[in-house]
Amino acid sequence: MTDTLSAVFAALADPTRRRILAMLLEDDMAVTDVADPFEMSLAAVSKHLAILAAAGLISQEKRGRVKWCKLEPDALREASVWMVGFGLVEPVNLDAFERFLAEELGTGPAIQDQDRV
Template identity: 45%
Template structure:
C-alpha cells in the first residue's frame, strides 16, 4: 500500500517550468501582449475573449503566480501590470542554445529584420 497522496512528479514546479507553462496558452500570451501596451483592469483585459470572467481570473492567477503580472487595487478595480522581467530566466535559458541555431544559419539578422517589419504592421490591430 502506498501512502501516495503526494503529487508525484510536478510537485516541485521550478520557476522555469511555471513560467513556460504560463506562456503555453494563447489566451495568456494575448493578455500579456495587451498588458505590454498599457495597464488594464480585469474587465478590459477580458473583453476581447469569448470566455467567462472567472476563466480570465484564473488565467491572471497563473500569470501572477509566474511573476509575469502584478496587481494592485483601485476602488473596485484590480489593475494588472506586466512584469516583463519575469521572462528573463526563460529568455536566458533559451539563450543557451543560441549558438546551435546561429552556427547552422548565418541569417539571424535577416530573420530579425523580416520579423520586425511584420511586427510593425501588426502593431495596432485587434
Template identity: 75%
Template structure:
C-alpha cells in the same frame, strides 16, 4: 521568491495568456478590460490572470474597487537567458539566403549550358 522556469513556460503555453501579455505590453489594464476581447467568463479570465501572476509575469493591484493588471518587464529574464543558450547560431536571413542560392544556381546553370569548347577556354 522567484518563479520557476516550469511555471513561466506553463503560463506561456496557453494562447489566451500570451494574448493577455501582448495586451499588457501597451499599458496596465483593469481585469474587466482584459476580459473584454475574449469570449469567456470573467471567472475564466481570472484563472488565466492567476496563472500569469503565480508565474511572476504580471502583478495585480486593487485600486479602489477595480483590480488592475500590470506586466512585469523583468519576468521573462530567466526564461530568455535559458533560451539564449540554444541560440548559438545566427538567425538565418531567408531573403539573403534566397539571393545567394539564385546566384549560385545561376552560375552553375550557365556552366552546364555552355558548350564543351567554352569550358576549355
C-alpha cells in the same frame, strides 16, 4: 530556478495568456477590460490572470474597487537566460518580442524598428 522556468513556460504555452500579455504591453489594464475581448466568463479570465501572476509575468494591484493588471517583463529574463545557454537563440529583445506579439496576435500595428534595414 526550474520551478520558476516551468511556471513561465507553462503560462506562455496557452494562446489566451499570450494574448493577454500582448494586451498588457500597451498599458496597465483593469481585469474587466482584459476580459472584454474574450468570449469567456470573467472567472475564466481571472484564472488565466492568476496563472500569469503565479509565474511572475504580471502583477495585480487593487485600486479602490478595481483590480489592475501590469506586465512584468523582467520575468522573462530568467527564461531568456536559460534559452541563451543553449546557444540556439539570441538574448530576448523585448522590443522585438513586442513586435512579434503584435504581428502574431493582430493587436495593432507592429512597432517599426529604426535599426532594421
